[in-house]
Amino acid sequence: MQREMTYGYIDAINGNMISVVFEGNVIQNEVGYVLSQKERLKAEVIKIGKNKAYMQVFESTKGLKVGDKVEFSGEMLSVQLGPGLLGQIFDGLQNPLPKIAQQFGFFLQRGLSVEALDSNKKWHFTPLDEVNKTRVYKGYPLGYVKEGIFNHFIMVPFTLNDEYTVEYIAPEGDYTIKDTIARLRNSRNEEIELNMVFTWPVKIPLQAYKEKYIPKEPLVTRTRIIDTFFPIAKGGTYCIPGPFGAGKTVLQQIISRYAEVDIVVIAACGERAGEVVETLRKFPELPDPRTSRPLMERTVIVCNTSSMPVAAREASVYTAVTIGEYYRQMGLDVLLLADSTSRWAQAMREVSGRLEEIPGEEAYPAYLGSRIAEFYERAGVIKLPWGDKKGSLTIGGTVSPAGGNFEEPVTQATLKVVGAFHGLSRERADARRFPSLHPLESWSKYPSFVPAELVNQAKDILSKGNEVAQMMKVVGEEGTSLDDFVVYLKSEFLDNVYLQQNAFHPVDAATPRERQIYTFNKVVKVLNTSFKFSDKNEAREFFYKLRHRFIDWNYTEWGSDNFQRQEKEIEEFIHSKIK
Ligand SMILES: Nc1ncnc2c1ncn2[C@@H]1O[C@H](COP(=O)(O)OP(=O)(O)OP(=O)(O)O)[C@@H](O)[C@H]1O
Numbered sequence: 001m002q003r004e005m006t007y008g009y010i011d012a013i014n015g016n017m018i019s020v021v022f023e024g025n026v027i028q029n030e031v032g033y034v035l036s037q038k039e040r041l042k043a044e045v046i047k048i049g050k051n052k053a054y055m056q057v058f059e060s061t062k063g064l065k066v067g068d069k070v071e072f073s074g075e076m077l078s079v080q081l082g083p084g085l086l087g088q089i090f091d092g093l094q095n096p097l098p099k100i101a102q103q104f105g106f107f108l109q110r111g112l113s114v115e116a117l118d119s120n121k122k123w124h125f126t127p128l129d130e131v132n133k134t135r136v137y138k139g140y141p142l143g144y145v146k147e148g149i150f151n152h153f154i155m156v157p158f159t160l161n162d163e164y165t166v167e168y169i170a171p172e173g174d175y176t177i178k179d180t181i182a183r184l185r186n187s188r189n190e191e192i193e194l195n196m197v198f199t200w201p202v203k204i205p206l207q208a209y210k211e212k213y214i215p216k217e218p219l220v221t222r223t224r225i226i227d228t229f230f231p232i233a234k235g236g237t238y239c240i241p242g243p244f245g246a247g248k249t250v251l252q253q254i255i256s257r258y259a260e261v262d263i264v265v266i267a268a269c270g271e272r273a274g275e276v277v278e279t280l281r282k283f284p285e286l287p288d289p290r291t292s293r294p295l296m297e298r299t300v301i302v303c304n305t306s307s308m309p310v311a312a313r314e315a316s317v318y319t320a321v322t323i324g325e326y327y328r329q330m331g332l333d334v335l336l337l338a339d340s341t342s343r344w345a346q347a348m349r350e351v352s353g354r355l356e357e358i359p360g361e362e363a364y365p366a367y368l369g370s371r372i373a374e375f376y377e378r379a380g381v382i383k384l385p386w387g388d389k390k391g392s393l394t395i396g397g398t399v400s401p402a403g404g405n406f407e408e409p410v411t412q413a414t415l416k417v418v419g420a421f422h423g424l425s426r427e428r429a430d431a432r433r434f435p436s437l438h439p440l441e442s443w444s445k446y447p448s449f450v451p452a453e454l455v456n457q458a459k460d461i462l463s464k465g466n467e468v469a470q471m472m473k474v475v476g477e478e479g480t481s482l483d484d485f486v487v488y489l490k491s492e493f494l495d496n497v498y499l500q501q502n503a504f505h506p507v508d509a510a511t512p513r514e515r516q517i518y519t520f521n522k523v524v525k526v527l528n529t530s531f532k533f534s535d536k537n538e539a540r541e542f543f544y545k546l547r548h549r550f551i552d553w554n555y556t557e558w559g560s561d562n563f564q565r566q567e568k569e570i571e572e573f574i575h576s577k578i579k
Pocket residue numbers: 242243244245246247248249250251400434435436502503504
């Protein structure tokens with residue numbers, strides 16, 4: 001974008017919102033800087049009136065005055081894309097937090113910014129020689145560098161919309177992200193020099209693909225209740241609404257560790273600074289269960305706390321999703337976890353309130369639903385612009401509705417667009433039945449790798465068992481028939497040995513696909529068996545023992561000698577009670 005610099009002056013200040021009178025051109029979502037004494041405060045245009053721009057400042061506006069000068073950059077809020085994103089912890093504006101901590105103490109001082117990517121680090125670049133002198137388009141790879149365990153493709157920037165001939169490609173060697181690695185010629189015969197980094201406006205989807213597919217292939221999380229009952233698909237979307245303390249964050253952490261994806265991007269929009277700081281402290285030390293290398297090597301964290309200004313909080317989910325889309329363009333499977341999207345929606349509400357827009361439900365802006373939809377629509381399975389490869393970006397967001405009321409606008413707007421709903425339940429969390437997904441209220445539109453017929457049989461037992469449990473509350477155990485009581489025991493058995501999973505047990509924490517198929521078959525067999533019990537006590541005792549044997553079995557390494565021995569014992573035990 002090239003135009004003459006536009007300037008303006010602050011006309012009014014309302015919290016983080018300023019209105020600026022300007023002359024010249026200003027565009028929606030353009031970034032500007034307030035020039036106040038010695039500082040340059042970053043701000044974004046969120047509404048344009050006649051010669052007046054409403055801007056939200058990404059930092060504290062303390063000390064700003066009416067009349068302060070504002071410089072418009074002509075560019076939208078953007079992130080840097082290139083090697084070196086993995087392993088980083090950024091704030092919503094892509095300032096690397098650990099580096100800031102080193103240089104300035106934990107949080108960034110007002111008016112300062114730090115480069116997102118290290119421009120001194122050398123990367124070993126390998127060119128794709130076959131592209132030399134050929135035609136390329138945006139998204140085409142020119143070469144790659146090794147970033148952790150991945151080939152990080154250096155692609156024709158997505159901002160270049162023409163057709164290009166590769167005039168020069170750098171020989172294999174070590175380069176910084178600012179060194180020239182290629183020269184392209186466009187259709188007007190102009191030369192363009194490329195290095196390994198470019199910027200992209202976060203609020204615009206990065207859509208350099210040929211085709212987008214319907215998500216079908218399961219994304220294996222290794223959490224049984226999810227994969228078997230309420231599956232997620234690669235490129236799909238899901239939401240985890242749950243009341244305060246119901247286990248949303250722990251569930252997201254388990255998934256970020258064990259899900260079978262290449263890269264995880266975490267957008268932590270925490271309520272409390274403490275929660276986010278804890279993630280930052282703990283996460284980098286965790287080992288990747290598959291490679292034993294640090295998990296952080298394939299993770300990017302974008303984080304904000306409520307102590308950061310509203311505009312930065314609002315930006316963080318966009319920064320995260322843009323980074324996710326970028327790695328998808330390399331043919332990788334990316335999972336974006338946003339925790340919690342309610343904080344993001346609240347940031348939107350604050351901004352809208354200051355703009356004095358006509359409020360919708362619960363004072364959220366009328367466009368809440370469309371913003372949420374646009375965000376989740378950035379997920380998907382794509383066909384890359386080159387070769388036959390696919391890449392996927394899956395988005396999962398937690399929602400924290402006040403009082404656990406799922407009727408509120410953020411949960412409702414999210415439910416309209418996602419493909420799976422993992423509703424967490426207060427009662428289950430209080431009873432320490434984790435993961436606390438509600439087995440009767442949750443749903444998924446994606447296919448499971450376990451046959452639907454078996455899943456339906458299990459769901460049927462769960463809902464019948466629930467009916468018996470409700471009835472027993474009224475008529476007591478004495479008033480319940482033995483048959484009904486056995487149905488109840490079966491549903492409890494299913495819950496205890498399959499739906500619940502111990503996140504802190506080294507084996508039970510993650511159940512691979514084959515093991516789920518295998519164990520679930522066994523469990524459903526038990527559910528379908530007619531047992532010979534003379535009374536309720538005998539039935540209770542049998543299921544009590546069976547449950548313990550199954551849980552021990554869950555804790556045993558898959559395929560080991562012990563695994564087979566315990567399985568045999570379970571079979572024999574079941575057999576002893578068959579009619
Ligand atoms: N899978 C689990 N296994 C064992 N304990 C769990 C599990 N999930 C949650 N918990 C317990 O519940 C507590 C609260 O969980 P968590 O912080 O994830 O809730 P939350 O829904 O994110 O809460 P908030 O609304 O405050 O963000 C945890 O500190 C932990 O003790």
